[in-house]
Amino acid sequence: METQVNMRRAPVIISVFDLEAKKHGSMEDYALHLSRSLKVRGWKSILVFVRGVTPEIRKVLSEAGAVVEVIPKGGQPGCYVGLLRVLWKYRGDIVHYHFLEHFSLLPILGLLPRPRLQIFTDHFRQPQPIGWLTRSQCIVWDRLVFGTLGIRILAVSAHIKNTLVDCYRMKPRRITVIPNGVSLERFKPGHSGLHNEICNEFGVPSNTALIISASNLRPEKGIADLLTAAETVVAEKPNTLFLVVGEGAERQALLERTAEKGLQKFVRFTGSRSDVHRLMAAGDVVVAPSAWQEPAGLVVIEGMAAGRPVVATRVGGIPEYVEDGVTGILVEAHAPQQFAGALLRLLNAPAEAEAMGRAGRARVEARFSMERWVHDTERVYETVLTSELKPAPDNQTRNGPGSEMTA
Known part of the structure; x- marks a missing residue:
């Protein structure tokens, strides 16, 4: 400075x-x-x-x-x-x-x-x-x-x-x-064998698509909507596994809903994990189905840093981080069919997904x-x-990420 x-x-x-x-x-x-x-x-x-x-x-x-x-x-x-x-x-x-x-x-x-x-x-x-x-x-x-x-x-x-x-x-x-x-040293693209390692850990074939969610298990995080989207995804892509990382008050209710939908084979609740960076790097898509006005959402930055495409809801500050159509796909909140459609689009177009992952990594390196x-x-x-705080022009009411302080 x-x-x-x-x-x-x-x-x-x-x-x-x-x-x-x-x-x-x-x-x-x-x-x-x-x-x-x-x-x-x-x-x-x-x-x-x-x-x-x-x-x-x-x-x-x-x-x-x-x-x-x-x-x-x-x-x-x-x-x-x-x-x-x-x-x-x-x-x-x-x-x-x-x-x-x-x-x-x-x-x-x-x-x-x-x-x-x-x-x-x-x-x-x-x-x-x-x-x-x-x-x-x-x-x-x-x-x-x-x-x-x-x-x-x-x-x-x-x-x-x-x-x-x-x-x-x-x-x-x-x-x-x-x-x-986020730390670019910890959240980074994984080595070629990492996907297979995680698949082996969860007892699924190596060609299984991994969808990674990491959040507190509370209603506003939208995991219930993710389960509804999962029904549609696995109906078309049965070799898909959703890994839901985290703990929270809604865990038991979500487990019960998973059983009611017959999704136990396709959705695993992992609890808290200290290696969420490994899961993201091994995953095919990182998701953030938030149902509230998420202030920013660290998970979307972590997913992009790991070189993964992100599917998230267009709420709160998330659109300031995820560039729709470039580093991931944004959909409306409480729209599980839209969410499922975005996931299927990426799973059916691996080249596009990889390009979004690379763009996401570059975006985080440059800005986050x-x-x-x-x-x-x-x-x-x-x-x-x-210095002391100095008056600022009255029209300085909106600033995006990285805006300067008026001092």
């Missing part, structure tokens, strides 16, 4: 994640790459996990130069006390929150040890009731928080930014769109790499550490 931060001591960046770091997922990769990069700069990285961290992940992050703190979620009051303790202990120059509902942090925002910048990365923003607050009250609450505390927002898609501007009336100049990224994600985040850090 051209700008240098002039401070008496190394800047301290505190990143707070409301997740349990128990696998090498993309968010854990992000924390790892960010910590390594900050260490090179001579900055200090403090990683706070609200739900826990495994010894293995803690070791990897510590070796990257990060200080790792854990706050047991428990009751909300205990979470507040634990987070306040960490903030007072390290007195960060920037506190960057991920996956935390804005309203739940209000009790601590006014109790920080000294004035500092608060940044939220908005991975999800849909107006909805929280606890005893109604949907409308939550909107008013968030408007108050972000309008009075000088908080900056990093949105993972223009869809999220537009929601924040249109629904929450947040100032566009306080929002920067920084798309998600982990290095780019970390670089853009650091650029925001450096900007806010060296």
